[in-house]
Amino acid sequence: MAFTGRDRTWLRGRRVAALVAAGTAAVLAVATGGTVTQAATTGKPEPTHTQIQLLAINDFHGNLAPNSPTSSTGNVNGTPAGGAEFLATHLKQMRAAAAAKGEQSVTVAAGDLIGASPLLSAAFHDEPTVEALSGMGLEIASVGNHEFDEGWHELLRMQTGGCLPDGDGQNNQNSCPDPEKPFMGAKFKYLSANVFFENTQKTLFAPYKIKTFKDGRKVAFIGMTLEDTPNIVTKAGVEGLTFTDEIETANKLVPILKKKGAESIVVLLHEGGFPADPRAYNSCPGISGPIVDINAGLDPEIDAIISGHTHQGYNCTLQDKAGAPRLVTSASSFGKLVTEVRLSIDNKTGDVDRAHTVANNQIITQDVPKDPRTSALISKYQTLVAPIANKVIGHITTPSISRTQDESLESPLGNLIADAQLADASVVTDGKTPVAAFMNPGGIRADLASNAGAVTFGQAFTVQPFNNFLVSMDMTGAQIKTLLEQQFSGVNGPEAPRFKVLQVAGITYTWNPAASAGSKVVPGSIEIAGQPLVDTTTYRIVTNNFLSDGGDGFPAFTTATNKFFGGLDIDAFADYLTANDPYTPVPTDRISTGS
Structure with a gap:
C-alpha cells in the first residue's frame, strides 16, 4: 500500500500522540523529524562528555616484593609504599570505583618495567614480572631503555613467550623453572614508535595502539623509547637498531592517527623531568629536564604525556606549543605510585576536553589486602630463588655500605666495587694484570645491606643486578686523562643533573669544581699505582662491558685496545666479599676536590 502525504501526516500525528507520556523532549524530537533517544524518553539531557579512567605506572624494574620502608x-x-601484591589490589579497587560510575578504564605503562631488577625477578630473566603485570590487567606499555638490558631478541621473547636454554640456572638465572608451565609472554602490548631496524622503516614493536571503547570513543597511545638508549645500555643489546627523535617521531604519527578516527592521543614516553621538590609527587614545582623541551615540541593534537625514566613523581599541567594546557605526569618508580587520569572526551568532537581532564598520583599503600594471585606468584618464585638468594657470601663490619657520594662524588660502596673489579682474576690475560678499575655510579643500584653483618648473594645482586661482563683493556695515560674529563663534559657536562664521576681503584686525582668543562682535572694530580700518570705510557685497566662500549657518555673507552672479556661483575663482587671476610669500608680518599 502506498501512503499519500495526507496519510503520512495522520500517522505522524498518531505517533506524536502516543509519545506524549514520554515527555516534551520526545514529542519535540518526533515533531521535528528527530530521533528519540533514551535520554529523550527519560527527560534527561544527553551526556556531552565520556569519562575514561587511565591508570599509569612506570619504572617498575621488577620490584615484585616490597622494598624496606626505611629505604x-x-x-x-x-609512607611505606610499593609491592606487586598491593599494586594489584589498588588497581582493582580503582577500576571498580570507576566502573561504579559507569566509566571505562585502561591501564598503561611508560617503560622500564623490567631490567635492573631484584634477584627475585632477574634470576628468571624477568619472566615473573611480566607474568605479574599481565595478571594485574596492564594493557599497553612503551619500551624503556632497561627493557634492552638482555638485548632486543630477549625483549621480543618477553612479548611472545618461550623458554631460554640457559642451562637450568647458569649464571644464577633460570628461564621457565617450572617444566610444567612454559613462559607465555606478556598479555600487554609493547609499543616502540621510535625504535627501528637499521636502514628500514620497520619498528621493533608497533608504534601505536588505538583502543576503541564501548561507546565508540577512540584513544590512541603512542609508545616512545628514550632516544639516548644506545648510550646507556650495552652496545650488543641494541645492535642493529636505530633510535629516532621522540618529538619528530610522535608528531609524524598524529595525522595518521587522526585519519584513523583517533582524536584523543596520549604519548607513553620513557623520558622525564625533575621537579624542584622531589617530595611534591602530586604537583609540579619548577619542573626541569628533557620532558620540558619534549612537551614544548610535541604536536598540540597530543592530549597528554605519561612519562618516566627519572624515577620522579609529578603531576603537571604544561602549555603545549599552541598555548593550551596539557597533562604531563610520572608515577615515580618501583610501583610506589599509580597515576589516575580521568580523560574527559567531548562526545561531539571525540577529542579530549583538557579543561575537564584531571590527574592524581595515588600512593600504593600497604594497608589494603594483598592480591591472592600475585601473592601466590611471588611465593612460588621466592621458593625457587631461595637457595641462590640466601647464600651468605661474606660479612661487613657495618650494618650497610652506602652508595651515597661525598663532596668529590666518591662513595664507600663505589670503592668496594672498583676494588672487586681490580682484584678479579678472570680479566688477567697474557700475564697482564689491570692496575686501575672504573665503575659507573649509575650501575650501583642500592646500598649494600646485611643481616646483622652477614651479606647474602641476593643482597649483593640488589647492588649490581645487570650481569655485565668485566673487560680489561689497554689505555694510554693521555686516553685516561680524556676519560676523566668526560665525567664533566659532553652529556655529563654542567647541564646534566649531576656530573657522572666514575668510582675508581688504583688511581687517585683531584678535580676543580670551579674550572671549565674540559679542564676540571687538576694538572699533575693523577696517579696510578702511586706513580704520576705519564701520557705516553700504556696502562692495563678494567671496567664493565657497558662502559667498554662507551656507555654513559664515556667514548674514551672505545679507543682502548687489546680488550679481553672476563667473568660477570656480580661474581667478582661476591668473590671479593668472600675473600675479604669480614670487609671494613675504606676511606673515600681516592678522588678529591681542589684547585
Whole structure:
C-alpha cells in the first residue's frame, strides 16, 4: 500500500500522540523529524562528555616484593609504599570505583618495567614480572631503555613467550623453572614508535595502539623509547637498531592517527623531568629536564604525556606549543605510585576536553589486602630463588655500605666495587694484570645491606643486578686523562643533573669544581699505582662491558685496545666479599676536590 502525504501526516500525528507520556523532549524530537533517544524518553539531557579512567605506572624494574620502608625505594614521604601484591589490589579497587560510575578504564605503562631488577625477578630473566603485570590487567606499555638490558631478541621473547636454554640456572638465572608451565609472554602490548631496524622503516614493536571503547570513543597511545638508549645500555643489546627523535617521531604519527578516527592521543614516553621538590609527587614545582623541551615540541593534537625514566613523581599541567594546557605526569618508580587520569572526551568532537581532564598520583599503600594471585606468584618464585638468594657470601663490619657520594662524588660502596673489579682474576690475560678499575655510579643500584653483618648473594645482586661482563683493556695515560674529563663534559657536562664521576681503584686525582668543562682535572694530580700518570705510557685497566662500549657518555673507552672479556661483575663482587671476610669500608680518599 502506498501512503499519500495526507496519510503520512495522520500517522505522524498518531505517533506524536502516543509519545506524549514520554515527555516534551520526545514529542519535540518526533515533531521535528528527530530521533528519540533514551535520554529523550527519560527527560534527561544527553551526556556531552565520556569519562575514561587511565591508570599509569612506570619504572617498575621488577620490584615484585616490597622494598624496606626505611629505604628511598620503599616509601613515599615516609609512607611505606610499593609491592606487586598491593599494586594489584589498588588497581582493582580503582577500576571498580570507576566502573561504579559507569566509566571505562585502561591501564598503561611508560617503560622500564623490567631490567635492573631484584634477584627475585632477574634470576628468571624477568619472566615473573611480566607474568605479574599481565595478571594485574596492564594493557599497553612503551619500551624503556632497561627493557634492552638482555638485548632486543630477549625483549621480543618477553612479548611472545618461550623458554631460554640457559642451562637450568647458569649464571644464577633460570628461564621457565617450572617444566610444567612454559613462559607465555606478556598479555600487554609493547609499543616502540621510535625504535627501528637499521636502514628500514620497520619498528621493533608497533608504534601505536588505538583502543576503541564501548561507546565508540577512540584513544590512541603512542609508545616512545628514550632516544639516548644506545648510550646507556650495552652496545650488543641494541645492535642493529636505530633510535629516532621522540618529538619528530610522535608528531609524524598524529595525522595518521587522526585519519584513523583517533582524536584523543596520549604519548607513553620513557623520558622525564625533575621537579624542584622531589617530595611534591602530586604537583609540579619548577619542573626541569628533557620532558620540558619534549612537551614544548610535541604536536598540540597530543592530549597528554605519561612519562618516566627519572624515577620522579609529578603531576603537571604544561602549555603545549599552541598555548593550551596539557597533562604531563610520572608515577615515580618501583610501583610506589599509580597515576589516575580521568580523560574527559567531548562526545561531539571525540577529542579530549583538557579543561575537564584531571590527574592524581595515588600512593600504593600497604594497608589494603594483598592480591591472592600475585601473592601466590611471588611465593612460588621466592621458593625457587631461595637457595641462590640466601647464600651468605661474606660479612661487613657495618650494618650497610652506602652508595651515597661525598663532596668529590666518591662513595664507600663505589670503592668496594672498583676494588672487586681490580682484584678479579678472570680479566688477567697474557700475564697482564689491570692496575686501575672504573665503575659507573649509575650501575650501583642500592646500598649494600646485611643481616646483622652477614651479606647474602641476593643482597649483593640488589647492588649490581645487570650481569655485565668485566673487560680489561689497554689505555694510554693521555686516553685516561680524556676519560676523566668526560665525567664533566659532553652529556655529563654542567647541564646534566649531576656530573657522572666514575668510582675508581688504583688511581687517585683531584678535580676543580670551579674550572671549565674540559679542564676540571687538576694538572699533575693523577696517579696510578702511586706513580704520576705519564701520557705516553700504556696502562692495563678494567671496567664493565657497558662502559667498554662507551656507555654513559664515556667514548674514551672505545679507543682502548687489546680488550679481553672476563667473568660477570656480580661474581667478582661476591668473590671479593668472600675473600675479604669480614670487609671494613675504606676511606673515600681516592678522588678529591681542589684547585
